[in-house]
Structure formats: structure tokens, C-alpha cells
Amino acid sequence: DQQVKQNSPSLSVQEGRISILNCDYTNSMFDYFLWYKKYPAEGPTFLISISSIKDKNEDGRFTVFLNKSAKHLSLHIVPSQPGDSAVYFCAASGWNYGGSQGNLIFGKGTKLSVKP
């Protein structure tokens, strides 16, 4: 049973436009959410995170939105650049999840292609 879902395996956008990557979760005990970016043959790289006490967090071109009632978060990249082409993973964790803290539950990823 997937607790973190990324329903779009791939997304293609034009350079300069907005990229919106979506993520849904089912476990209401999750209270911290993260996005990671992964290039081929490399490990995932932390991008941005958001705590459940917030509904928005911004870092440069990257903004994460959290809708707790809908158990949904999204990552907005504006403007998109060809170098943003990668697989983006959504992840969630919670203090009381599974009796441990900090271990991350990942979605299956969305492959973003930004075309020049």
C-alpha cells in the first residue's frame, strides 16, 4: 500500500514555463514533507521541504505547497530550465510514524523534461 503517491510518471514542459509536480499522501501522521531531485547515476539530492504547520515554502525558483486537508503537496518550478530535467521524488516523514523519526517514505518519482 503506497502511502506517498506521485501519479504522474513523467512531465514535459517548455523552458521558461512553470513545472508543477504533484504528490498525494494517505497517512495523516506525516508531518514533514520533502522533495528530492535525482539525476541518472547519482543519489537523490535534497531540494526543499515543508512542515505541516505551513502551507507554503519558497526557495528561489522552487516553491512547495501543502494542502493538509486534501493530503496533497505540489512543487512549482518557475521558470523551468533545461538543467531541471531530472526525476523528482516526493517524500514524507513523521515523528511518530512507525515508532521512529526521520526515516523517509518516498513516492515513485516523476521524470521532468524541460525542453529548450
Add this chain to the structure above:
Amino acid sequence: DSGVTQTPKHLITATGQRVTLRCSPRSGDLSVYWYQQSLDQGLQFLIQYYNGEERAKGNILERFSAQQFPDLHSELNLSSLELGDSALYFCASSGLQGNTEAFFGQGTRLTVV
């Protein structure tokens, strides 16, 4: 460079064999996590250690085991290997427990033939 070092980068072995994957966390990080990424799958959480103690278990098979040593490096042992164990194995580390981001190594690609 995340500061997390994994060795080896690539490993090819036969079914039924046993291998050991090694991870050195970022300096000062007490938590180590192991993840498996199979084809078309996301990152599956296997196990977490914190300062030498097992802290959480995910979808880890009984044929797999891990440990974290006093110097905080960790090893993931995979035994009685099957073709389906072929995957990328990532190690990650983080600092204090709680809601902190984990930093990933570059992974070990295991191929079982």
C-alpha cells in the same frame, strides 16, 4: 558532493552469493538509512540505524541485515542473493533525529546474475 560515501559503486555477483555494501555517513551524522531502488520503483526504505542501534525497519527481507559500527559507518549485508535483488542500494545520513533532510550517497548498483 553530499558527504555520504558508498562502496563499491558497482557489484556483479551470482545467485546464492552474499555481498556487503558499505556506507560512511556525513561527518557528525548519527543516523544512517538504507534504501533500495528497483526498476520502475521509488526508493523503498529498508532500515535505519541511529548511533549504533537499529531504530526502524521497513521492507527489509530476512536475508538482508545491517549494522552500524562505533565509528558510525554502516554495512548492509545481502545473502542468498536472487535475481530480483538486483537494484540500486542507497545509503543516506542525517543529523539529529526528527524532521531533517537526509543526504544520500551515490548508491551501489548490484547486479545478480
